[in-house]
Amino acid sequence: MKDVRIASPMFLDRSAKAVTLLEQADDIVITAQPGKGDQTESLAPIHQQLASIVADVVARGDRPFAILGDCCQTIPMMAGLQRSGRRPALIWLDSHGDFNTWETSPSGFLGGMPLAMLTGRGDQRMMQAVDLAPIADDRVVLSDGRDLDPGERDLVEASGIGFIKNLVDLDANTLPGGPLYVHFDSDIIDATEAPAFLYAAAGGPSAEDMRQVLAMLMATGHVVAVSTTAAWDAGKDEDGRTLKAVNHAMQGLQGET
């Protein structure tokens, strides 16, 4: 199994420069543009292209390694995996829970909702656009999720997802069995090391802690897909520290196959 890199340089319906900073020369680049309708509907062409590329990569026996502009793009990632017969558990590493619904979200920001959608909660139109069936709660682990909105926290606590508050407590013995899809939102890294995040949350693991946890996950030999969200404003990263911290953490993904 070799890694096949995919870059999806859109932050919802806008272009995401930070993704292009992590791109490599031979990446498969998502080129679809937003379509008609409200914001959720407009993302369908982008998500459909990403899902079909992921399905092709998996069908060839390779591992998709995607650089994403936003966390909603995990939905087409999972859809592509399902389409080619993979049913991985989802390991979601993020300072946020992304477990809001329209009812709990204080801001209405779509990027704060994909993990709820993936588990069958809230608006399911993004799931339906790529024919994705919801993932069972017990096949999902969230860490560290240190910045939850109040209604979102209630939803997480009432759910059956694994919630590991301290990232360094995540270890090979506590992971769900079988194949794993690891999603790493870069904004989990301590913002004192990476000051340009769009939605920074105080505290969190260092880039080096993150590198080690990602390396531990890769070393299980069970990882069938990887994604990273480039969650910073490239225009605000004047000294390049945010890119440097994210690149350091991502070294942990150069793992076993």
Ligand SMILES: [Mn+2]
């Ligand atoms: Mn996220």
